Amino acid sequence: MFYPFNAHVATADTKKVRTIRKDEDAILLDSYLSIAHVYIQRAISRGNSQTYAYCPYALRNQFAETLRTSGFIVEPFEHNVTHFLIKWEEE
DSSP states (O other), X not given: OOOSOOHHHHHHHHHHHHHHHHHXXXXXXXXXXXXXXXXXXXXXXXXXXXXXXXXXXXXXXXHHHHHHHTTOEEEEOSSOTTEEEEESSOO
């Protein structure tokens, strides 16, 4: 008897799911960067030169790198790696 679920089917399903996950991660990353932008704008309006933002662990490297590429200083919290201190002026 032939069993229809095999390694080839599993591989194809995995590739589909990875593509969907990658697309979802891009949407989430853009959303968390937009939220960080709001916090930055609020801090600026108060005369501050730093703020804090949250980003899920799975996206944290891309989140931090995108902000650094934009010229911000990004430092993760020592005890909570999903929260970041974002600065835009050297102290």
